[in-house]
Amino acid sequence: MSIRKIVKYGEDSLRKPSKEVSKISKKIQTLVYDLLDTMYANNGVGLAAPQVGENLRVFVIDVATGNEKLNPMVFINPKIIKKSGACSSYEGCLSFPEAYTDVKRYSDVTVKALGLNGKAFIKEAKGGSLLARAIQHEFDHLDGVLFIDHCRNRFEADRILAEKGLDPVDGDRLVDEPQLDELLADIPSNPGETVVAEEKNVD
Numbered sequence: 454m455s456i457r458k459i460v461k462y463g464e465d466s467l468r469k470p471s472k473e474v475s476k477i478s479k480k481i482q483t484l485v486y487d488l489l490d491t492m493y494a495n496n497g498v499g500l501a502a503p504q505v506g507e508n509l510r511v512f513v514i515d516v517a518t519g520n521e522k523l524n525p526m527v528f529i530n531p532k533i534i535k536k537s538g539a540c541s542s543y544e545g546c547l548s549f550p551e552a553y554t555d556v557k558r559y560s561d562v563t564v565k566a567l568g569l570n571g572k573a574f575i576k577e578a579k580g581g582s583l584l585a586r587a588i589q590h591e592f593d594h595l596d597g598v599l600f601i602d603h604c605r606n607r608f609e610a611d612r613i614l615a616e617k618g619l620d621p622v623d624g625d626r627l628v629d630e631p632q633l634d635e636l637l638a639d640i641p642s643n644p645g646e647t648v649v650a651e652e653k654n655v656d
């Protein structure tokens with residue numbers, strides 16, 4: 454187990470789609486432990502394999518905070534099988550040191566994945582929780598999608614990226630999310646908290 458170097462925004466592996474894991478080999482086990490070590494060493498909430506230069510469909514998350522007991526979660530070959538609602542909150546990424554911007558996310562997601570033991574499991578995360586947002590953030594990494602591609606305000610994102618000496622948002626990579634835009638239309642950004650859009654009932 455070791456702490457690996459985190460790939461920074463601008464490097465190739467962050468934009469490359471990752472391959473499915475065919476077998477949970479020793480190499481994959483080591484990768485998972487290294488991801489966890491590297492995430493904890495950097496006080497991250499999640500880390501995906503492409504962020505350590507391995508384009509494989511693996512990520513780890515731990516949303517425990519403060520004095521809570523560590524709760525590492527491992528997702529191998531994950532699939533998001535359900536998503537609904539909308540929320541927005543300021544996100545960062547270990548590949549973008551200290552750059553935070555407001556991003557759109559689904560408030561509720563269900564993911565199916567394999568654990569490190571090779572068994573399939575289903576995880577539901579709701580209400581715009583940190584886990585719900587982290588799953589979407591880390592899942593995106595496996596497809597070469599980054600949090601800035603979901604930014605609510607491109608000008609704000611560009612300003613923050615420039616402040617950190619990072620490349621601006623790539624307009625061609627912005628994710629088109631009309632349903633999220635509609636749900637979030639009347640909801641202002643709030644750097645201090647996650648805002649969750651009410652589901653609009655269609656009568």
Ligand code: ZN
Binds near residue numbers: 548
């Ligand atoms: Zn990230």
